[in-house]
Amino acid sequence: MVASARTPRDLFFRDELDGPETTTAFSRVEGSLLRAPGRLQVEDLRPALLPGATAYVCGPTGFVAHVRTLLDAMGHPPDAVRTEAFGPTDDLTG
Numbered sequence: 743m744v745a746s747a748r749t750p751r752d753l754f755f756r757d758e759l760d761g762p763e764t765t766t767a768f769s770r771v772e773g774s775l776l777r778a779p780g781r782l783q784v785e786d787l788r789p790a791l792l793p794g795a796t797a798y799v800c801g802p803t804g805f806v807a808h809v810r811t812l813l814d815a816m817g818h819p820p821d822a823v824r825t826e827a828f829g830p831t832d833d834l835t836g
Contacts, residue, residue: 744790746782746805765790784812796822803829 743763747753748770759766767786768779777786787809791797797818799809806827813823 744782744786746786746801782809782812784816787812787816791816791818794822796824798824798826800826801828803827 743759744765744767745753745759746767746769749768750756750771753759753766753768756766765786767777767782769781771779791813797809797813799806799813801809806825810823810825814820
């Protein structure tokens with residue numbers, strides 16, 4: 743699982759997500775020694791995306807569009823991506 747939020751305080755269910763199977767990325771603050779703050783990148787997704795897996799992406803519309811772009815760049819099949827977006831839908835592609 744890959745979870746992303748602006749700050750640790752903004753990450754819902756953060757206590758339940760703490761573990762080696764979860765990569766956490768923060769866009770506004772330093773979250774770990776392994777990753778600088780910023781938007782998700784291909785390097786964040788690659789370890790979590792197993793071959794043949796379906797990717798589930800949930801979040802604000804702009805976030806979902808960004809992650810879809812990353813998945814496309816990784817060559818992940820579009821029919822193996824499920825999305826749930828909230829907010830305006832005019833900037834969702836694919």
